[in-house]
Amino acid sequence: MKEDDIHVVMAGLDEVVKQWPSPAVTIVSQREGNPFKVLVSCILSLRTQDRTTGPASERLFALADTPAAMVRLSKEDIEKAIYPVGFYRTKAEQILDICRLLLERYGGRVPDDLDELLAFKGVGRKTANLVITLGFGKPGICVDTHVHRICNRWGYIRTKTPEQTEFALRRILPHRYWLVINDYLVTFGQNHCTPVSPRCSTCVLVPWCDRVGVVKHR
DSSP: OOGGGHHHHHHHHHHHGGGSOOOHHHHHHHHHOOHHHHHHHHHHHTTSOHHHHHHHHHHHHHHOOSHHHHTTSOHHHHHHHHTTSTTHHHHHHHHHHHHHHHHHHSTTOOOOOHHHHHTSTTOOHHHHHHIIIIIHOOSOOOOOHHHHHHHHHHTSOOOSSHHHHHHHHHHHSOGGGTTTHHHHHHHHHHHTSOSSSOOGGGOTTGGGOOOTTOOOOO
16 A cells, blocks of 8 residues: 555545444544543443443443542442443452542543553553543544554554554654544444455455455455
């Protein structure tokens, strides 16, 4: 894939992904644009499918939708609300720790600085970038397994880790696509360009895709 092909590819994705539901965290952000809810939903989404993350977020936010309200809940209350997300016990403790820190240091507000977010226990670059982009609408590139896999499959970049992919995209991806590339590729990766047996025969992006690493069956 040539670097300039990204414009036609992103235009194609903009149309293709409309047939599928948006990622769970994106839906949360679209409802209210609340950075705290985006942060908590991101934590719940790790190692958890969207069909579980969405309902778990709704149950938890029905009990508490601010750091102050959240710390009034017990760890067991949060565990019960978010079950069966992956590692629900660890995540309940993490959410409480973050809420206490938000109240102690930030007046109950989520910071809009990447480095400050990364200092929170259990918050990695994926979550921090999602909070920056979806919670605050600021420039950032969130790279999860789908973004990493598909950008390399296209031949747009050549990297070995999601973190390398983030910095590679920061160098070459036009800024107009920074806020949408994660939504597009998570949706596309979950429903069409899957890790195993991607549906290349029905993909509108085939003319621009190098299909790096794709096993071609005869």
